[in-house]
Amino acid sequence: MHIRFIRTLLFALVVLSMSAASFAQIGVAIRFGPPALPVYEQPLCPGDGYLWTPGYWAYDYDVSDYYWVPGTWVMAPEVGFLWTPAYWGWGGDGFVFYDGYWGPHVGFYGGINYGFGYFGEGYEGGRWDGGHFFYNRSVNNVNIANIHNVYDTPVRNNNGSHVSYNGGNGGISARPTGDEEAAARDRHIPPVAAQTQHAQAARANPQQRASANMGKPGVAATPRPGDFNDRGAIPAKEAGAPYTPANRGGNQGRSENNAAGAGTAVHPHDLPPLTKSTPNTGNLKQDRKYQQQQEKQVAKQQQERDKLQQKQDQEHVNLDKQKANDTQKQQVEQKHQQQTQQLQQKHQQQTQQLQQRMQPASRESGRK
16 A cells, blocks of 8 residues: 555656646547638737737637637746747647647747747747846837837738648647757746636637637736736737638547547546446346446446546657657557547447347347
8 A cells, every 4th residue: 555655756846746748638639621821910018027929729629619819918937938929739640639738948839920929939928137128129018118128129020921830721830949949858847827817717708709709809918817807908909810610610620520429539637538328128137237238337337437648648648758758649549539439439339239139139128
């Protein structure tokens, strides 16, 4: 018991001490890419120490729709830390999401041109110097009457694209540079609580969904996280490209769909819950027997799901310990998706076989 407890404790410590490169984790693959980035202005910087975090499209699995998380000014969690934006990338069988993170250097964010200093590589909107953040006025909306640590360096933006994802059909073809790969190995901090709450507020607002705003969100940017109703909140000027739920399939990498979410589930915990049918053959004894067999089968299937999930979780831990790059992570996630789909197909066959075995007995009982 003591050895088991120590092993569990050590595993928990490993998880807690994982490098922040793991915060750019891959989520469930989506068949169609996000809308183009909307066109909007930047709100006035609210004060010294706030850094700009650009808006992005997130995905709500409950409603199967993208929603816009407004760009906003956020206090840096540590002096010297910069923000690496989130991005979507093609994972070979669908689009996957890489969360943003804080770190001493800006890492890879898919080559996406978010504007305001984030033009696809690095950040040209400001720099830390002597414990203070200095803002580049050429790309930031800063009131110099309140903020004096500013400079003005013109920046040439040769990337006028509004494409919001990397890879796939029509996506940005950028790959990580050596500096960006090195930045992935830095100590990182995940999105702070204010950013998480900001994203949750966007998800809860139906008007932020792509199907409602057609790629032109009513709140494209806010002065601070969560300030959706602030008079300084900025609506989008226009959509980055025409978008409707009917044509969103144009960004799909593949068109086929498997049943019960098999085409999008990457890990066992992404699969729909296992269900049991209620037999009603008119033969109480036969129904009870089928119910018992069904419960036994579902319990075993759940154990197999849990076992595979634990195995995949351990592989995630190993990837972080090895400081794997994005390509290696994508390859592992593709393998995980194949494993998950194979397991689901196996369970579907088992369920069908059980139903077929019971059908003759049900017909027989009906004739008696």
